Amino acid sequence: MPHIPPLFSVFGTNSLTNKHSRNRDRGPARNMSIKFEDVGKVYPNGYEGLKHVNCEIEQGEFVAIIGLSGAGKSTLIRTINRMHDVTTGTLTVDGVDVMSLSGKALRRFRRKIGMIFQSFNLITRTTVIRNVLTAFVPDMPWYRSAFGIYTKEEKMKALECLDKVGIVDKAFVRADQLSGGQQQRVALARTLAQNPQIILADEPVAALDPVTAKTVMDDFTRINKDMNITILINIHHVDLALQYCQRVIGIRAGEIVYDGPAAEVNDAVLKQIYEGGEKEE
Numbered sequence: 001m002p003h004i005p006p007l008f009s010v011f012g013t014n015s016l017t018n019k020h021s022r023n024r025d026r027g028p029a030r031n032m033s034i035k036f037e038d039v040g041k042v043y044p045n046g047y048e049g050l051k052h053v054n055c056e057i058e059q060g061e062f063v064a065i066i067g068l069s070g071a072g073k074s075t076l077i078r079t080i081n082r083m084h085d086v087t088t089g090t091l092t093v094d095g096v097d098v099m100s101l102s103g104k105a106l107r108r109f110r111r112k113i114g115m116i117f118q119s120f121n122l123i124t125r126t127t128v129i130r131n132v133l134t135a136f137v138p139d140m141p142w143y144r145s146a147f148g149i150y151t152k153e154e155k156m157k158a159l160e161c162l163d164k165v166g167i168v169d170k171a172f173v174r175a176d177q178l179s180g181g182q183q184q185r186v187a188l189a190r191t192l193a194q195n196p197q198i199i200l201a202d203e204p205v206a207a208l209d210p211v212t213a214k215t216v217m218d219d220f221t222r223i224n225k226d227m228n229i230t231i232l233i234n235i236h237h238v239d240l241a242l243q244y245c246q247r248v249i250g251i252r253a254g255e256i257v258y259d260g261p262a263a264e265v266n267d268a269v270l271k272q273i274y275e276g277g278e279k280e281e
């Protein structure tokens with residue numbers, strides 16, 4: 001895969017791409033396909049969150065998951081990084097049954113999967129760059145994490161990730177001084193710093209105004225295209241889903257009722273997802 005330069009470099013030609021970061025900028029090195037085979041999820045209270053889910057998502061896809069509130073969108077994406085356990089069927093990521101993972105192997109696996117939430121989950125009382133640097137904490141020796149000591153390479157990488165989402169100029173601003181859209185971009189930069197192969201985004205634009213939501217969707221699109229990172233996004237804005245994503249998965253009451261190109265989502269499909277019309281075979 002060709003080397004992808006940083007997108008909005010304010011530091012001039014390649015000043016942020018030293019030989020270390022260059023290697024990591026090549027995007028995912030391997031294919032981490034996600035495969036649900038007859039997956040079911042029953043919550044401890046007996047509620048069936050997912051029923052007979054079958055689908056396969058290839059490396060580099062940009063997929064929107066849509067459906068009514070309570071349909072199971074969050075449940076679906078959270079099974080992928082084992083935030084939720086599946087109870088029946090098999091979910092494999094990169095050929096590995098995620099339910100077989102535990103301890104160190106599970107932690108290593110989770111590092112390859114970034115997670116973005118509606119609420120950004122930033123440490124608001126510290127700077128933007130420190131927020132991004134937290135992505136390195138799991139791989140650091142305890143004394144460095146205890147004292148917040150980061151290497152030059154880690155700092156360069158953090159700046160590079162902020163550069164990719166167009167807010168490197170905010171690196172030394174306190175996170176709580178940023179707008180919602182900018183905070184979501186910090187969260188995205190922090191996720192990129194972990195070098196994920198997959199990003200799971202749970203309603204990342206739900207708290208944003210329509211214009212800002214589009215800028216964040218533009219960031220996702222660029223990251224998806226330039227870095228070949230798989231992106232799964234739960235989203236209530238159907239118009240944004242259809243505009244930005246190639247593939248749409250429609251979920252209703254824990255079941256996939258549509259899985260196909262965004263271009264083929266019409267009124268009948270939306271009715272089936274949101275109003276419970278006849279399931280298409």
Ligand SMILES: Nc1ncnc2c1ncn2[C@@H]1O[C@H](COP(=O)(O)OP(=O)(O)OP(=O)(O)O)[C@@H](O)[C@H]1O
Nearest residue numbers: 043044045047049068069070071072073074075076
């Ligand atoms: N921990 C839990 N225990 C029991 N039921 C749960 C739990 N978490 C979620 N559910 C139920 O599972 C169903 C799916 O929830 P989920 O959060 O996946 O929906 P969603 O499609 O993401 O909705 P929203 O659009 O509101 O975020 C809901 O009916 C919810 O009440």
Ligand SMILES: [Mg+2]
Nearest residue numbers: 073074075234
């Ligand atoms: Mg949800």
